[in-house]
Amino acid sequence: MSSTEAAVPRHATITIEGTNKSATLPLLSGTLGPQVADIRKLQAQAGIFTFDPGYGETASCESKITYIDGDEGVLLYRGYPIDQLAEKSTFLEVAYLLMYGDLPNNAEFETFNRGITMHTMLHEQIRRFWEGFRRDAHPMAVLCGVVGAMSAFYPDSIKINDAHEREVSAFRLIAKLPTITAWAYKYSIGQPFMYPRNDLSYAENFLYMMNSVPAEPYRKNPILERAMDRILILHADHEQNASTSTVRLAGSTGANPFACIAAGIAALWGPAHGGANEAVLKMLGEIGDKKNIPAFISEVKDKNSHTKLMGFGHRVYKNFDPRAKIMQQTCYEVLDELGIKNEPLLDLAMELEKIALDDEYFVSRKLYPNVDFYSGIILKAMGFPTTMFTPLFALARTTGWISQWMEMIEDPQQRIGRPRQLYTGAPKRDYVAIGGRE
Numbered sequence: 001m002s003s004t005e006a007a008v009p010r011h012a013t014i015t016i017e018g019t020n021k022s023a024t025l026p027l028l029s030g031t032l033g034p035q036v037a038d039i040r041k042l043q044a045q046a047g048i049f050t051f052d053p054g055y056g057e058t059a060s061c062e063s064k065i066t067y068i069d070g071d072e073g074v075l076l077y078r079g080y081p082i083d084q085l086a087e088k089s090t091f092l093e094v095a096y097l098l099m100y101g102d103l104p105n106n107a108e109f110e111t112f113n114r115g116i117t118m119h120t121m122l123h124e125q126i127r128r129f130w131e132g133f134r135r136d137a138h139p140m141a142v143l144c145g146v147v148g149a150m151s152a153f154y155p156d157s158i159k160i161n162d163a164h165e166r167e168v169s170a171f172r173l174i175a176k177l178p179t180i181t182a183w184a185y186k187y188s189i190g191q192p193f194m195y196p197r198n199d200l201s202y203a204e205n206f207l208y209m210m211n212s213v214p215a216e217p218y219r220k221n222p223i224l225e226r227a228m229d230r231i232l233i234l235h236a237d238h239e240q241n242a243s244t245s246t247v248r249l250a251g252s253t254g255a256n257p258f259a260c261i262a263a264g265i266a267a268l269w270g271p272a273h274g275g276a277n278e279a280v281l282k283m284l285g286e287i288g289d290k291k292n293i294p295a296f297i298s299e300v301k302d303k304n305s306h307t308k309l310m311g312f313g314h315r316v317y318k319n320f321d322p323r324a325k326i327m328q329q330t331c332y333e334v335l336d337e338l339g340i341k342n343e344p345l346l347d348l349a350m351e352l353e354k355i356a357l358d359d360e361y362f363v364s365r366k367l368y369p370n371v372d373f374y375s376g377i378i379l380k381a382m383g384f385p386t387t388m389f390t391p392l393f394a395l396a397r398t399t400g401w402i403s404q405w406m407e408m409i410e411d412p413q414q415r416i417g418r419p420r421q422l423y424t425g426a427p428k429r430d431y432v433a434i435g436g437r438e
């Protein structure tokens with residue numbers, strides 16, 4: 001260390017006012033990002049613990065998978081910037097990267113690709129589950145149910161301390177999610193289920209199962225395949241968000257990986273998280289016309305309305321979500337390829353974005369477009385109904401979830417997730433028989 005460099009602080013001290021209690025908290029340094037105070041001995045030393053609703057100030061684990069700098073708008077998977085991966089890589093290569101930590105060489109990729117494609121089909125018995133769903137069931141309900149039920153087909157997945165079993169479960173999940181997602185769609189429109197084709201790429205196989213029918217030859221479209229692949233890459237992981245934390249929390253109890261991923265799918269469904277892409281299109285449809293934007297923005301700013309500008313804002317990004325920029329570019333490419341010259345929803349979205357980015361309310365709160373602002377428009381142009389937007393997100397994120405789950409199981413510091421609370425209920429009181437109550 002040179003004499004001009006400031007020493008990295010190693011401890012923070014908390015003293016409890018009016019007492020002689022205090023705690024010395026070690027300050028931990030990661031590879032990137034601010035230091036974090038290790039509060040594990042706080043209660044033992046100072047007799048207090050911390051209050052952090054929504055866990056915005058709490059690192060719940062150590063992880064080597066994904067890094068976000070929310071102020072700078074940076075997203076790295078295993079150190080690689082998301083824009084480089086979106087431009088140069090493929091989804092399966094990114095899946096390998098997330099799972100194993102490095103990009104694969106040719107032989108490693110070959111083995112991985114084969115490992116995944118060996119598992120793309122569903123057990124025929126699982127197919128029968130669909131008969132129990134209503135045709136109008138939301139596909140996220142189908143995903144939750146079918147993925148959870150996979151535990152019943154692979155009982156060895158409960159051996160979570162067996163590295164081979166963990167890997168096989170990860171392969172099964174990554175391989176089968178496209179099949180389950182596509183079948184959830186096919187069922188809703190009454191078309192035959194299409195079996196996976198292992199000669200196609202991951203993204204192309206998914207598009208094939210979604211869009212083809214047995215009666216017609218399938219026509220490949222490399223631009224749409226690339227767009228799909230890129231959308232999957234952009235959604236593959238995002239550090240300790242609500243659904244990933246749910247997967248880890250479920251996994252911390254020793255639950256099997258299929259049950260954990262089903263829990264993640266449930267958490268993703270909400271409109272504040274993965275459901276936002278569906279909500280953006282609904283919002284654009286309700287606004288309907290550029291002339292209605294000012295009235296809509298006023299409504300958003302009115303605290304009593306509870307209306308949010310969907311696709312804007314993020315817990316971590318206080319700058320442009322780097323995924324939103326790539327998504328916007330992909331949107332143009334897809335519309336161009338499909339020959340869509342004037343897409344009223346895109347015009348509306350761009351106008352809305354322009355107005356919001358100039359508005360003091362959004363500027364002062366650092367609210368910028370997130371990944372979902374443009375993804376719905378692309379997916380709609382590609383022919384996906386809005387109900388399929390969040391399932392597609394789940395399909396991509398399964399790779400991140402299972403990588404995070406594997407990392408957690410291998411982490412010697414891992415223990416059951418068990419947050420505490422600030423209790424504000426009734427103090428201790430005695431039971432009174434019903435006749436004696438006021």
Ligand code: ACO
Binds near residue numbers: 271272273276314367
């Ligand atoms: N529209 C209007 N106001 C907003 C929005 C929005 N989209 N997002 C945040 N705000 C306001 C809040 O009302 C709050 O205002 P206040 O300080 O006057 O009370 C302030 O900005 C801070 O917002 P918080 O709610 O504290 O931010 P938080 O980190 O809890 O929420 C969230 C983040 C849930 C993403 C929020 O921005 C939101 O609901 N956005 C819309 C839904 C959405 O697009 N979700 C997708 C997120 S990305 C993903 O999951 C893939």
